[in-house]
Amino acid sequence: MAHLHKRSVSFIVLSSVLVCGGAHQAVAQKQPQAAVQTADQLSCAKDFGEVAISSCSQAIKANSKDAVAYKNRAFEWREKGDLEKAIADYNEAIRISPQYDKAYYNRGVAWGRKGEYEKAILDYSEAIRLSPHLPNAYAGRGNIYLKKKDPYGAISDLGRAIELKPDEKLYFIQRCKAFLDAELPQKAISDCNEAIKLDTKFAMSYYNRGNVWLAMEQFSQAINDFSVALESEPTEYPDYYLQRATAYEGNAELGKAVFDIEKYLDLNPQDQKASEIKSRLTMALQKKQLDDEDVSRRAAEKALQEKAAFLKEIKKAEEIASQQQLIKAAAVRKIEEDKLAFLIGSIIGLVIVIAVVLGVLLYRRRNQTR
Numbered sequence: 001m002a003h004l005h006k007r008s009v010s011f012i013v014l015s016s017v018l019v020c021g022g023a024h025q026a027v028a029q030k031q032p033q034a035a036v037q038t039a040d041q042l043s044c045a046k047d048f049g050e051v052a053i054s055s056c057s058q059a060i061k062a063n064s065k066d067a068v069a070y071k072n073r074a075f076e077w078r079e080k081g082d083l084e085k086a087i088a089d090y091n092e093a094i095r096i097s098p099q100y101d102k103a104y105y106n107r108g109v110a111w112g113r114k115g116e117y118e119k120a121i122l123d124y125s126e127a128i129r130l131s132p133h134l135p136n137a138y139a140g141r142g143n144i145y146l147k148k149k150d151p152y153g154a155i156s157d158l159g160r161a162i163e164l165k166p167d168e169k170l171y172f173i174q175r176c177k178a179f180l181d182a183e184l185p186q187k188a189i190s191d192c193n194e195a196i197k198l199d200t201k202f203a204m205s206y207y208n209r210g211n212v213w214l215a216m217e218q219f220s221q222a223i224n225d226f227s228v229a230l231e232s233e234p235t236e237y238p239d240y241y242l243q244r245a246t247a248y249e250g251n252a253e254l255g256k257a258v259f260d261i262e263k264y265l266d267l268n269p270q271d272q273k274a275s276e277i278k279s280r281l282t283m284a285l286q287k288k289q290l291d292d293e294d295v296s297r298r299a300a301e302k303a304l305q306e307k308a309a310f311l312k313e314i315k316k317a318e319e320i321a322s323q324q325q326l327i328k329a330a331a332v333r334k335i336e337e338d339k340l341a342f343l344i345g346s347i348i349g350l351v352i353v354i355a356v357v358l359g360v361l362l363y364r365r366r367n368q369t370r
Helices: 039-046 049-062 067-080 083-096 101-114 117-130 135-147 151-164 169-181 185-198 203-215 219-232 239-250 254-267 272-369
Strands: none
Touching (some): 039 067, 049 067, 067 101, 101 117, 117 135, 169 203, 203 239, 219 239, 239 272, 254 272
């Protein structure tokens, strides 16, 4: 992430699960100002890394009461991960200038990174007391409440930060996480939507909304949001792949889940838990493939059995039809035979009648001739 000018920015630490990352944010000034700045003081304020540390050290050597130089050097120690040195320099800046709100705020960030949450809250609270309109201090304290599993405290502070700076998408993203932790997913979705409205290309907004969908077991929507996030930042945040893998698993797309876990491990190979997840998913995928093959085999066997039964039924039907045709033919034949017998009987009867009539006539004629 590009560095910005230290005199007008500070760093928001976001939670590592749903809000992973941060951004330099402008904060109000309440610090001692030198009438004329030396070259070392200017470099201390505008440069970064070892150059800034060296310049700040020279400025402090020239003026041991330079609270700004201590604060700026502390910022560099903190970004290098040397929190002890950072806190020591913030302590000195506050000792020199007890009303230095930015020193309290930034020391709060350092305490938060160190896991000293109560001390972080005290420093953020003091920064707020000194500058009640400092949105980053509310957001920083809200983030600490999130880490302390106090989502309602976070919601309150982040709401105040949003009131003070309603165009800051990161505040909405943080409160989205707080609403989710408070089991208010619809409000979480609403805040993520606001963050997306403020910046449609900011991947982390989609990632966080994807996590809300995931918690709601709306796996297809989660996959869509994670995919949008990955289109913008395919390698910067490995968690995008990890969370999409979880959504794919929930959606019973195990092959895609294994692919995403492998991509995650390519970027984060030391994650033993993810390796275990990969092993579990791979075994589940293999079992599913075997089950699918078994289902296919059983389906094929069932189809063959059904086909054989169908053919058997057809053959049986044909046999029945053939028998019915034979019976019908026999019946027709019997009818014809009966008709013929009736006809023959009728003819014979007629012949007999004719013979009798002829016999009678012959008899009468003989009697007449006598």
